[in-house]
Amino acid sequence: ETGVTQTPRHLVMGMTNKKSLKCEQHLGHNAMYWYKQSAKKPLELMFVYSLEERVENNSVPSRFSPECPNSSHLFLHLHTLQPEDSALYLCASSQTSGDYNEQFFGPGTRLTVL
Amino acid sequence: AQSVTQLDSQVPVFEEAPVELRCNYSSSVSVYLFWYVQYPNQGLQLLLKYLSGSTLVKGINGFEAEFNKSQTSFHLRKPSVHISDTAEYFCAVRDRTGTASKLTFGTGTRLQVTL
Numbered sequence: 001e002t003g004v005t006q007t008p009r010h011l012v013m014g015m016t017n018k019k020s021l022k023c024e025q026h027l028g029h030n031a032m033y034w035y036k037q038s039a040k041k042p043l044e045l046m047f048v049y050s051l052e053e054r055v056e057n058n059s060v061p062s063r064f065s066p067e068c069p070n071s072s073h074l075f076l077h078l079h080t081l082q083p084e085d086s087a088l089y090l091c092a093s094s095q096t097s098g099d100y101n102e103q104f105f106g107p108g109t110r111l112t113v114l
Numbered sequence: 115a116q117s118v119t120q121l122d123s124q125v126p127v128f129e130e131a132p133v134e135l136r137c138n139y140s141s142s143v144s145v146y147l148f149w150y151v152q153y154p155n156q157g158l159q160l161l162l163k164y165l166s167g168s169t170l171v172k173g174i175n176g177f178e179a180e181f182n183k184s185q186t187s188f189h190l191r192k193p194s195v196h197i198s199d200t201a202e203y204f205c206a207v208r209d210r211t212g213t214a215s216k217l218t219f220g221t222g223t224r225l226q227v228t229l
Contacts, residue, residue, distance in 0.1 A: 004157070006157075009155075040123070040221060041221060042118070042218070042219040042220055042221050042222075043158075043204070043217075043219040045217070090157055090158070092157075092158075102160055102163075103160075103217065105150075105157030105158040105159070106157045107155065107156050107157045108156075108157055
């Protein structure tokens, strides 16, 4: 595998379910990100992990719970979601050092909440 | 804080015609500027970036963009588009003094190329 991978690619869940999204980066980066992409809205940064520590949480509801067990893996645990949480969830990674750090994106998980 | 405006939500164009996708930004500090492309069922891919130096930036797939500080714009252009350029294009800015996490995106422009 190369780049940034995300599983599953599609997920349908009920409002009472618990599920997890997985992201893995094969680029040797030390920062990872979760974004939410909804139709007609800008990408929303949800969480940022740098060196496995959460450094940003942009007022995301507690029904979304991130986990970063190591620099290569990032999870987003979901529980009691709402229909408005249906969106494309994108993971990205980058280096933290240097003047400019390009973010590399995964293909996303298309989430539908019924 | 920064903001990005992409006024055109959709741009239809015929193959081999030129195209310009508009991006305007607002920021109280100096910024880096980016264009990303998202093909169907894929994540975002960096098309080009402006960090410093020449205001005309060339990217992949024959795209280029020009940074205009006085007009706070970073419009994306291609002289002759191809069917395969059909995708969603996102403009983004980042505070030069901030961290890599502080990317602010526009709402995107869907480029639809037809024969």
